[in-house]
Amino acid sequence: MSEALCNRIVNRIETNGPMRFGDYMAMALYEPGLGYYVNGLHKFGQTGDFVTAPEQGQLFARALARQFDALAAQIGPDWTLLELGAGSGALTRDLLSNLDQPPARYLILDTSAALREIQAETLSVLPDELRSRVQWIATPPTEAFEGVTLANEVIDALPVSVFERADGTLFERAVTVRENRLAWARIEPATRLVEAVAALQSRLPETLREPYVSETCLELGGWIKTVTEPLSRGLALFIDYGYPRAEYYHRQRSGGTLVCHYRHRAHFDPFVWPGLTDISAFVDFSLAAEAGAEAGLELAGFTSQAGFLLALGAHEFVDQADDERERIRLAAELKRLILPAEMGEKFKVLGLARGLNGNIPGFDLASQHHRL
Numbered sequence: 121m122s123e124a125l126c127n128r129i130v131n132r133i134e135t136n137g138p139m140r141f142g143d144y145m146a147m148a149l150y151e152p153g154l155g156y157y158v159n160g161l162h163k164f165g166q167t168g169d170f171v172t173a174p175e176q177g178q179l180f181a182r183a184l185a186r187q188f189d190a191l192a193a194q195i196g197p198d199w200t201l202l203e204l205g206a207g208s209g210a211l212t213r214d215l216l217s218n219l220d221q222p223p224a225r226y227l228i229l230d231t232s233a234a235l236r237e238i239q240a241e242t243l244s245v246l247p248d249e250l251r252s253r254v255q256w257i258a259t260p261p262t263e264a265f266e267g268v269t270l271a272n273e274v275i276d277a278l279p280v281s282v283f284e285r286a287d288g289t290l291f292e293r294a295v296t297v298r299e300n301r302l303a304w305a306r307i308e309p310a311t312r313l314v315e316a317v318a319a320l321q322s323r324l325p326e327t328l329r330e331p332y333v334s335e336t337c338l339e340l341g342g343w344i345k346t347v348t349e350p351l352s353r354g355l356a357l358f359i360d361y362g363y364p365r366a367e368y369y370h371r372q373r374s375g376g377t378l379v380c381h382y383r384h385r386a387h388f389d390p391f392v393w394p395g396l397t398d399i400s401a402f403v404d405f406s407l408a409a410e411a412g413a414e415a416g417l418e419l420a421g422f423t424s425q426a427g428f429l430l431a432l433g434a435h436e437f438v439d440q441a442d443d444e445r446e447r448i449r450l451a452a453e454l455k456r457l458i459l460p461a462e463m464g465e466k467f468k469v470l471g472l473a474r475g476l477n478g479n480i481p482g483f484d485l486a487s488q489h490h491r492l
């Protein structure tokens with residue numbers, strides 16, 4: 121699998137010259153039949169490469185369900201939930217099982233056909249009445265809806281461009297072939313990248329030091345606009361690992377934030393086993409919030425995953441456990457979700473709203489929007 125993808129990448133580089141990193145990441149993750157997210161190999165959970173919050177157990181979904189029930193109370197029973205990048209379908213299943221007021225329509229938009237099949241299998245345990253509310257869609261709905269747009273760990277999988285500042289010059293980092301291996305190369309930066317780096321630099325408190333390597337997602341603004349466009353009233357939630365801009369481009373983070381996962385090991389070499397290794401980048405949440413503002417959404421809140429889940433009372437589920445064994449299991453799950461050294465602080469929640477009056481309970485405890 122990886123060999124076939126490698127050959128395709130190498131052929132393309134030999135024909136066209138060094139490949140921009142964003143194009144390489146897009147091939148490594150999404151090349152039809154071969155890319156990491158589309159090749160049908162197992163990725164999620166203890167036997168895969170990484171464990172996302174919904175894969176830990178039901179606490180994450182149960183807390184989110186409280187947030188969405190509060191919204192459904194405002195919007196009414198005919199609400200829609202659009203989930204982007206549903207992975208194994210665990211979050212879909214557990215949201216539908218735990219919502220007091222399930223959405224009238226639960227739309228899933230996922231670019232991976234292989235994962236869409238796995239999602240359908242995961243949802244087969246649901247009663248027909250709930251399962252029949254789920255529809256898979258290939259593009260965001262053209263008709264407006266009221267409700268929720270949700271993306272957990274999706275933005276980190278959007279291809280990024282890598283830039284390097286050195287010797288007073290801005291370079292774009294590309295992928296070449298050297299001694300029969302994929303390797304980094306410097307090329308002249310694309311105009312869009314030059315503009316994006318200038319824009320981020322103008323919003324930073326100090327000039328980027330040299331040498332400095334980092335990345336930015338040129339597609340993020342367009343993607344957020346597209347996926348939130350149909351939301352006529354409601355909340356868009358983006359949950360992911362990331363930082364506000366000043367922390368993302370801090371002088372000490374001079375090597376960028378690219379991170380790869382293979383069988384629960386994190387490493388930083390995106391050229392190892394393309395197609396078998398997950399490649400991701402942290403999210404610049406300031407950029408995401410600005411994209412939301414450009415798309416006409418209001419900032420509803422920004423906080424850590426720990427702050428969000430605790431505001432929704434995730435800890436109460438531990439005390440409500442049926443027996444001691446379950447209580448211990450839930451306490452361990454909660455710790456993984458909220459402790460600072462686990463997912464609690466690294467993961468953030470960005471809420472963007474349109475036309476809502478009431479407060480958003482998840483941001484009640486510890487809103488950090490001033491950090492954006």
Ligand SMILES: C[S@@+](CC[C@H](N)C(=O)[O-])C[C@H]1O[C@@H](n2cnc3c(N)ncnc32)[C@H](O)[C@@H]1O
Pocket residue numbers: 157172173174175204205206207208211229230231232235271272273274277278
């Ligand atoms: C890291 S997984 C997260 C899965 C799930 N949300 C979870 O929390 O377990 C990323 C998911 O996003 C999907 N994906 C990647 N790019 C996407 C895009 N542009 N639009 C929709 N889904 C996308 C992948 O196929 C995969 O299902």
